[in-house]
Every structure is written in structure tokens, then in C-alpha cells.
Amino acid sequence: MTLSHLGERTDAYGRIRLWGSVGFILVVVGLGYAFDTVPISWLPWAVLAVMLGIVAFARVIPEAEILPHAGDHIPVWEVLKRPEVASLLAACMLMAVTHGPYYTFYSIYLVDHGYDKSTVGWLWALGVLCEIGIFLIIPRIFARVTPRRLILASFALAVLRFLLIAWGVESAWLVWGAQTLHAFTFGTYHAAAVALIHQHFRGRHQARGQALYTSLSYGVGGTIGGLASGLTWESLGSAWTFTLAAVSAALAWGVYAVWGRPPPRTAKPVPAPRF
Numbered sequence: 001m002t003l004s005h006l007g008e009r010t011d012a013y014g015r016i017r018l019w020g021s022v023g024f025i026l027v028v029v030g031l032g033y034a035f036d037t038v039p040i041s042w043l044p045w046a047v048l049a050v051m052l053g054i055v056a057f058a059r060v061i062p063e064a065e066i067l068p069h070a071g072d073h074i075p076v077w078e079v080l081k082r083p084e085v086a087s088l089l090a091a092c093m094l095m096a097v098t099h100g101p102y103y104t105f106y107s108i109y110l111v112d113h114g115y116d117k118s119t120v121g122w123l124w125a126l127g128v129l130c131e132i133g134i135f136l137i138i139p140r141i142f143a144r145v146t147p148r149r150l151i152l153a154s155f156a157l158a159v160l161r162f163l164l165i166a167w168g169v170e171s172a173w174l175v176w177g178a179q180t181l182h183a184f185t186f187g188t189y190h191a192a193a194v195a196l197i198h199q200h201f202r203g204r205h206q207a208r209g210q211a212l213y214t215s216l217s218y219g220v221g222g223t224i225g226g227l228a229s230g231l232t233w234e235s236l237g238s239a240w241t242f243t244l245a246a247v248s249a250a251l252a253w254g255v256y257a258v259w260g261r262p263p264p265r266t267a268k269p270v271p272a273p274r275f
Helices: 002-006 010-034 040-059 076-080 083-098 100-112 117-142 147-167 172-180 182-200 203-235 238-259
Strands: none
Touching: 002 010, 002 203, 010 040, 010 117, 010 182, 076 083, 076 203, 083 100, 083 147, 083 182, 083 203, 083 238, 100 117, 100 147, 100 203, 100 238, 117 147, 117 172, 117 182, 147 172, 147 182, 147 238, 172 182, 182 203, 203 238
């Protein structure tokens, strides 16, 4: 819906998406204080209230006009079979696998290594604040760097980030520094991925493309990452679990770097000179 309303101004997506990050901080901090005074059994009701609010606001969002596109007649399967599209979706799924142990075990991991719960909360907040910062400036970044280069850089920085988490947890400076990389491993990555999906799926295929991106990455990839991290946490330990997450990010980089190159444009024939 957002991209349909924006049309060709996809660079403005980040400035709208950042409000999701703002909402995340407000709810996490607000409910954190609330549950100091009310029982945790109120949590499902709080979640229900937020979801009802989403439904209410969704009712007043106007329908976006989806303009006809020259590729509307092409089946969506034909778009999916293109190497640059298939490799992008595969890389995004691997990136979600990478974040599986982070979303599942990061807080437990830090507490086990001596960090108090308030520090853990501020580390999560720092990551989201950095994410908001990148969403604010992403239009200027898009003006200078292509989404393909941005997403490849995000994969590479994810490798660094998860290696720092794995082996630098005893150093508070490394832990805080690694958390600032959330600006790239989520903020820049997500904005670039959405822009690339929007480029590949046009016209009536736009909604299907974004749905495929969300379901294959956060749905399938996130599930695999969470389940796999549970298995490796018990058998290999925490450090190697986050190391395997870094390996997954490296695979994402390799898949998209090799197979995600856009097809070369066919040059128009130059007419023979007339004498």
C-alpha cells in the first residue's frame, strides 16, 4: 500500500517506515514500566488493543491507484524465475535466518554474560534508534548508491556484526558497537530490499512481490533461523550459534553477488552511415 501510494518516489519509503520503529520503542518502554505495576496477564489485552488500533486506522487508508504496466500480462512465475529475482529472495531468506538467534536468544545471551536487564533494554533501544536514523537519511543514500550495492554492503556488515556478538561479548565496547550496525543489517537492508522488490514486481504484481518477500524472508527464513538456533545453542554453544549466523549472512552475500547481477541491456543497433 505504501509503495503504491508513493509511485516512483520509493526513496521516501524509509521516512514512513521509521514510524514503525518509533512505535516499537514506545510500546516496549511503555509496557515495561506498566508491568512494574500491573500483572503480566494484561499483556494479551495490550496486544489486542494495538491490533484493534491497526484495524481502525487501516479502515481510513484510501485505496492506491495501481497504474497499468507493460509487464502486467507476464505471469508472476516468469518474474520469479529471473536469476536476479530468485537470488534476491533467496538472499533475503538467508538474512532472516541470520537474525534467528538474535531475535530468539540475544537477551538471554547477554544476561548469561553478566549484563543487567536494564543494559540489555538500552542495547535493544540503541539498535532501533540507529534504525530510525538510517530511515531518515535513506533518500539521500539512494541518490548516491544503488539498492543492489546497499544490500550487498548490508550482508557484509551482518557478517561483521554477528562475529562481534559471537566472540566479543566480554567487551562492552564491542557489544555496543555491534548494536549500532543494526542501522545497516536491518534499516538499510530492509529499505534496499523493498526498493529492489518494487523494481522487479511492477503493476498488478507489486502486492504479490512484497508478499513473497515478507513471507519467504521473515516467515520461512525467520522460522528456520529460530528453530536452527535452538538446536545449535544446545549442541554447539552460543558463540558458534552466532558464528553460524554470520556464515548465513556470508552465503546471502555470495548468492546475490553471483546471481543477482542485472541482465545487460541490449544496445540498440547503430544505423550504417549513409554516403
